[in-house]
Amino acid sequence: MISFVVNGKPRSVDVPDDTPLLWVLRDHLRLTGTKFGCGESLCGACTVHIDGKPAKACSVEVGRLGGKSVVTIEGIAGPVIDALRDAWAELDVPQCGYCHSGQLMRAASLLADNPRPSDADIDQAMNGNLCRCATYQRIRDGIHAAASRLAVRPGA
Amino acid sequence: MTDRHATDPRDPSRRAFIQAGAALGAGLTLGFHLTPTRAARLSIPTPAGEAFAPNAFIRVTPDGAVTVLVKHLEMGQGVYTGLPALVAEELEVDWKDIRVEAAPTDAKLYNNLLWGPMQGTGGSTAMANSYEQLRRAGATAREMLKEAAARAWQVDRAGLRAESGAVLDPATGRRLGYGRLAEAAALLEVPEHVPLKAAKDFKVIGKGFKRTDTRAKSDGSAQFGLDLHLDGMLTAVVARPPRFGDTLKAFNADRALAVPGVKAVFEIPAGVAVVAADTWSALKGRQALVIEWTPGPAAGLSSAAILASYRDLAKQPGAVARNDGDADRALATAARRIAAEFEVPYLAHAPMEPLNCVVHVREGGCDIWTGDQFQTMDQRNAAQVLGIAPEQVRIHTLYAGGSFGRRANLKSDYIVEGVHIARRMKVPVKTMWTREDDIHGGYYRPCYLHALEAGLDANGRPLGWKHRIVGQSIVAGTPFEAGMVKDGVDHTSVEGAANLPYAIPNLFVDLHSPRLPVPVLWWRAVGSTHTAFATEVFLDELAQAAGEDPVAFRRKLLKGHPRHLAVLDLAAEKAGWGTPLPQGWGRGVAVHESFNSYVAEVAEVSAKPDGTFKVERVVCAVDCGLAVTPDVVRAQMEGGIGFGLAAALHGAVTLEDGRAAQSNFDDYRVLRMKEMPRVEVHIVASEAPPTGVGEPGVPPIAPAVANALFAATGKRPRRLPLGTRLA
Numbered sequence: 001m002i003s004f005v006v007n008g009k010p011r012s013v014d015v016p017d018d019t020p021l022l023w024v025l026r027d028h029l030r031l032t033g034t035k036f037g038c039g040e041s042l043c044g045a046c047t048v049h050i051d052g053k054p055a056k057a058c059s060v061e062v063g064r065l066g067g068k069s070v071v072t073i074e075g076i077a078g079p080v081i082d083a084l085r086d087a088w089a090e091l092d093v094p095q096c097g098y099c100h101s102g103q104l105m106r107a108a109s110l111l112a113d114n115p116r117p118s119d120a121d122i123d124q125a126m127n128g129n130l131c132r133c134a135t136y137q138r139i140r141d142g143i144h145a146a147a148s149r150l151a152v153r154p155g156a
Numbered sequence: 157m158t159d160r161h162a163t164d165p166r167d168p169s170r171r172a173f174i175q176a177g178a179a180l181g182a183g184l185t186l187g188f189h190l191t192p193t194r195a196a197r198l199s200i201p202t203p204a205g206e207a208f209a210p211n212a213f214i215r216v217t218p219d220g221a222v223t224v225l226v227k228h229l230e231m232g233q234g235v236y237t238g239l240p241a242l243v244a245e246e247l248e249v250d251w252k253d254i255r256v257e258a259a260p261t262d263a264k265l266y267n268n269l270l271w272g273p274m275q276g277t278g279g280s281t282a283m284a285n286s287y288e289q290l291r292r293a294g295a296t297a298r299e300m301l302k303e304a305a306a307r308a309w310q311v312d313r314a315g316l317r318a319e320s321g322a323v324l325d326p327a328t329g330r331r332l333g334y335g336r337l338a339e340a341a342a343l344l345e346v347p348e349h350v351p352l353k354a355a356k357d358f359k360v361i362g363k364g365f366k367r368t369d370t371r372a373k374s375d376g377s378a379q380f381g382l383d384l385h386l387d388g389m390l391t392a393v394v395a396r397p398p399r400f401g402d403t404l405k406a407f408n409a410d411r412a413l414a415v416p417g418v419k420a421v422f423e424i425p426a427g428v429a430v431v432a433a434d435t436w437s438a439l440k441g442r443q444a445l446v447i448e449w450t451p452g453p454a455a456g457l458s459s460a461a462i463l464a465s466y467r468d469l470a471k472q473p474g475a476v477a478r479n480d481g482d483a484d485r486a487l488a489t490a491a492r493r494i495a496a497e498f499e500v501p502y503l504a505h506a507p508m509e510p511l512n513c514v515v516h517v518r519e520g521g522c523d524i525w526t527g528d529q530f531q532t533m534d535q536r537n538a539a540q541v542l543g544i545a546p547e548q549v550r551i552h553t554l555y556a557g558g559s560f561g562r563r564a565n566l567k568s569d570y571i572v573e574g575v576h577i578a579r580r581m582k583v584p585v586k587t588m589w590t591r592e593d594d595i596h597g598g599y600y601r602p603c604y605l606h607a608l609e610a611g612l613d614a615n616g617r618p619l620g621w622k623h624r625i626v627g628q629s630i631v632a633g634t635p636f637e638a639g640m641v642k643d644g645v646d647h648t649s650v651e652g653a654a655n656l657p658y659a660i661p662n663l664f665v666d667l668h669s670p671r672l673p674v675p676v677l678w679w680r681a682v683g684s685t686h687t688a689f690a691t692e693v694f695l696d697e698l699a700q701a702a703g704e705d706p707v708a709f710r711r712k713l714l715k716g717h718p719r720h721l722a723v724l725d726l727a728a729e730k731a732g733w734g735t736p737l738p739q740g741w742g743r744g745v746a747v748h749e750s751f752n753s754y755v756a757e758v759a760e761v762s763a764k765p766d767g768t769f770k771v772e773r774v775v776c777a778v779d780c781g782l783a784v785t786p787d788v789v790r791a792q793m794e795g796g797i798g799f800g801l802a803a804a805l806h807g808a809v810t811l812e813d814g815r816a817a818q819s820n821f822d823d824y825r826v827l828r829m830k831e832m833p834r835v836e837v838h839i840v841a842s843e844a845p846p847t848g849v850g851e852p853g854v855p856p857i858a859p860a861v862a863n864a865l866f867a868a869t870g871k872r873p874r875r876l877p878l879g880t881r882l883a
Contacts, residue, residue: 016416019436027391027434032383033376035557036435037508038591042821045508073376085374092366092787095795096232097373098380098508098557126829130821132508132558133232134798136832138791 004065006031007075017063021055022046024062025072033073033101037130044129047102048072054109056128073101079150080111087145095133103129107143116147199342208338210300210346212265213293214243220321220335222249225259227266228277228286229529229563230369231507231556232795233850234788235282237367239290241784245360246294246353248318249334256368258553261531275531278564278678280751280848283784287846295350297341304340305332355843361784369555380555381526382512386584389514390419392577393438393588395445396427399814400598401452401673404428411444421445424576426569431581435588453673454814459603462672462811463499466605466626470497474624474666475644477654481662486620490611494701498608498690499875501808503601503679504594504816504824509557511570511597512588515578521548522578524571527556529563533635537568541575560680560799565599566634569675592819600809601679602628604649606690610660616702618713620662623653623691628676629669644669648678652687652750652855657720658695658713674811680799684750684855689804689876692746692859697872706745706863707733719779720747722840723756726777730838731758738762741772742868746856751848753780754840757797759833759860763868768880771801771833771861779840781847789849790837796853797835802827804858806877 003012006029013028020039025031025048034057037045041059048057049071057070084107087093094100103126110117110125117125122140131139200209204217215223224240236256244254259266259275266275269285298318305323306313309330317324322333355361372378397403407428409421417437421430428445432438487493513526515538522542528534531551539546556563563570574587589597604627611620629646631637640647645654645667654665679685699709707728714721724747728734737743740763747756760773776793783789806825810817818824862873871883 015434015436023434023436026383027436030385031376032379032385035380035508036382036510038821040591040820040822043508043591085371088374089366089370092370092791094232094367094370094373095234095791096230096508096556096558097369097378098555100373101376104374123830128828130508130826130828132506132560132799132802132826133795134802134827134832135791135795136798136827136829137794137835139829140832 002062002066004067005069007071013062015062017061019062020058021048021060021062021065021070022057025057031072031074035098035101037099043099044106045099045102047105047129049076049105049109054106073105076105076108080108080146083146083149084108084111084142086149087142090145091138091142093135093138093142095135099129099131103131103139107139107146110143111147111150115150117143197342198344198346199339206339206342208297208342210297210341211293212259213290214247214297216297216301216334216338216341218335218338220253220333221255222247222253222321222334223255223257225257227259227275228282229527229553229556229559231277231527231529231559231563233282233792234367234785235277236369238283238785238788239286240368241360241365242287242290243294245358246291247298249321251360251365253321254368261535261549261551263532274533276533276564277529278561280753280850280852283846284752284848287784291352292350295352296346299347299350300341300344301334301337303344304337308332308340355782362782362786364787365785367788378555380509380557381514382509382557382588384514384525384554384586386514386516389584389586390431390433390581391435391438391586391588392429392431393442393590393593394424394427394429394573395442395447396593396597397449397452399452400454400675401814402449402454403452405448405450407448408446411446412441415441415444420581422580424573426573426576429573429577431577431585439590457673457814458812459501459810462603463605465670469626469668469670470605470607470624472668474626474668476664476666477645477650478663478665480664481620483620483622483662483664486662487609487611487622490619491614492612492701493609494612494697495609496694496697496874498606498693500604500686500689501810501876502603502674503803503807504809505560505562505679506594506824506826507556507558507560507562510589510591510594511562512586513571513574514584514586515571515574516584517542517575517579517582521550522575523550523552524574525552525554526571527559527563528553529556529559530565530568533566534568534571537572538575541572542579561678561682562599565677566636569599591821595809595819595824596816598675599677600674601685602630602676604686606686608690608694610694610698612698612702616704618658618660618698621656621660621664623665624668625649625653625665625687626668626670628672628674630676630678630682632669632671648683650687651683652748653683653691655749656691657717657749658710659716660713680796681750681851681854684748685800685803688746688748688855689858689862692748692856693862693872693874696744696863696866705734710745710747719754720749723747723754723777723779726838726840727756727758727775730777730836731775733758740764740868742864742866744860744863744865744867746859746863748855750852750855753778753847753849753852755793755852755856757856757860759857759864761861761864761868763882767882769865769868769882771831774833774835774857774860775838776835776853777838777840778849778852779842780849780852781842781844783839783842784846786839789839792849793837793853794835796851797857798827798832800854800857801831801833801861804861804876804878805831805880808877
């Protein structure tokens with residue numbers, strides 16, 4: 001039995017230690033917002049936050065997560081993700097949308113670390129998150145738009 | 157003829173429409189062919205109460221919500237936005253009040269009017285075949301709701317107006333919401349003639365409204381096929397043959413069955429199925445299988461050998477796809493002759509969501525949940541496995557995480573294997589593919605060889621053009637073969653080449669379609685993905701030989717094709733064609749028609765001192781008729797350019813000993829953020845009927861980039877993928 005925190009709630013799962021976090025989230029905890037795309041840490045569709053840092057859930061064995069805190073697209077909250085979601089809606093960023101949980105999780109980490117990223121900063125941070133619909137231009141624009149929204153927030 | 161009506165997109169027809177209504181009403185006692193006094197109800201039960209259901213596409217519930225049933229798969233191309241917009245326009249409903257649902261499976265009600273009778277999505281037809289149909293559906297509902305209000309107020313319907321989900325009486329200012337009219341409207345006859353709005357009165361069509369699915373795709377709630385969970389559901393993966401056509405000789409399941417969670421291991425036609433309680437157990441079980449395969453016809457087959465055989469074939473005449481004038485004679489008399497060969501590899505679609513389906517086989521039928529693109533074919537193929545009637549297969553269409561053609565499979569490969577597994581297990585089973593399964597799984601865009609030769613007169617004008625294409629037929633051996641192969645020519649192999657728009661008096665195109673044991677399929681923009689590359693790069697070579705500017709050269713040859721010309725001019729103007737670029741940069745252009753839409757793209761590339769290059773900027777002009785959803789059109793051009801650029805730069809499945817040498821996104825590279833150029837899209841204003849947008853953005857990008865590389869470096873690329881290093 002492995003115990004860790006998911007989206008603020010303590011969870012325990014009885015699975016082999018080598019089970020990737022991705023399948024624990026999707027199959028056992030029914031949090032299907034985190035997507036499977038490659039299983040090899042190559043596409044970023046499964047990006048979640050572990051103790052506040054972005055991680056590819058397909059390549060994290062759940063046995064190593066004891067006591068750690070995982071946040072998924074279903075649980076992430078706060079002004080940064082709100083600004084990103086508003087920007088995503090304003091610019092209609094997703095097409096098929098399958099990769100966008102991962103895109104948003106990665107973008108939220110970027111803005112948390114760097115509130116006014118340049119195009120080059122965005123390209124660097126987001127390069128591990130694939131989008132076959134190639135919505136990259138709108139992802140870039142969406143991150144800039146979210147950064148602008150956050151910058152004009154009173155007290156931010 | 158009913159069939160003609162049903163397949164003519166311009167007149168989809170009251171007849172098909174009324175038949176659709178009749179079929180819908182079969183179990184509901186429908187009203188329009190009854191007299192009003194025999195109160196028949198055009199209604200259907202929903203969680204929000206009895207809904208007014210004037211046709212197969214619209215539900216108005218007592219709370220006033222309007223739900224549009226969309227017959228096409230939402231795979232990113234925006235059908236959950238563009239199609240409901242047609243209803244919102246005519247029904248006079250505020251955009252925010254529109255709800256969207258996937259239509260159930262029914263080839264009569266939800267026929268693709270450009271293909272029919274068949275429910276399916278593809279060929280960039282969703283808007284083109286729905287434009288009249290859904291506007292008429294909306295207008296019919298509007299007139300019936302107005303009639304219900306007219307009767308309630310005892311006034312003439314002609315004096316009433318529909319607006320924002322309500323009927324208004326301008327004479328008195330009174331107003332009744334659609335929700336309150338729904339029950340009464342359901343008792344009325346469906347009118348035969350309904351007026352459609354004039355374009356000048358459009359409030360939704362062509363305006364700046366938002367997608368209906370963005371929020372759900374930003375918070376993890378959008379449900380894709382892979383996300384479905386049903387009570388008692390098991391998960392399966394399949395060990396498929398290592399090479400195409402290998403067959404199962406023997407397998408030992410002992411170690412697989414010893415993996416905790418694995419429930420069953422058995423043979424199916426596709427290979428060996430491993431069924432488990434959850435995904436990880438299934439994957440570990442599959443890894444533990446010991447399987448012996450008997451090599452099949454693909455043993456030893458390689459991409460290099462295939463291309464070598466294609467070069468031999470290209471020396472022989474093929475099936476004639478077009479023959480204007482006398483190309484041989486024109487070449488013999490030409491002042492200059494230019495010849496070139498072009499090669500493109502096999503490509504995997506690699507949608508972000510790997511293939512999957514959930515199937516539950518029960519007494520009396522079968523339910524399938526998936527991002528389904530060819531419902532009617534999938535129904536038939538599943539029914540054939542089970543020995544039941546197609547109508548007993550109920551397909552529940554969920555969001556698809558991309559497709560690019562992969563899910564539009566006439567053999568329903570990923571569904572048929574799921575049905576085989578679920579039949580055996582009796583409980584719902586999710587059969588899923590890994591990325592490696594996907595890249596190894598075939599159904600590729602075929603590899604092709606193009607051999608071109610042209611002759612110019614002394615003034616640099618093209619006199620003759622010979623184009624020979626060699627590559628597998630996509631439709632050979634499928635139910636589409638009869639309709640799509642004529643005189644030995646698979647239309648999908650030559651589209652974009654056989655209809656070359658340039659004014660060349662002697663023009664010859666022929667085709668070889670060798671049969672190989674490699675499954676092939678349409679891939680976003682199909683034939684144009686390779687014909688545009690060969691023809692538009694070769695045309696640049698002719699311009700170069702003639703000593704002319706590539707845009708000016710094309711303009712002269714496109715005089716009879718105003719829509720090609722208009723997008724070419726618009727893209728050139730917006731790109732600043734002819735203005736100086738930084739040192740080491742080059743500009744290239746390509747123009748191409750596909751799916752009845754016209755697209756020109758100007759690419760700018762920069763050659764770097766370290767020997768690499770980057771596509772910096774792409775300016776795109778598109779004429780897709782009336783742009784119903786302009787921002788979706790822009791998004792499809794942006795995405796089509798990115799998707800096409802992925803293939804132009806990186807995309808290649810290379811066969812070695814009958815199997816793909818690539819297996820995941822590390823060696824089957826697709827476009828990444830850093831490689832995405834700035835894309836500017838310009839839409840030609842048009843009132844022509846809407847045409848495709850999902851695919852037409854793809855074809856011009858590879859030749860535009862290749863032509864830009866030539867402009868930058870003086871070297872002419874003729875083989876895809878280009879890679880990222882300068883030749």
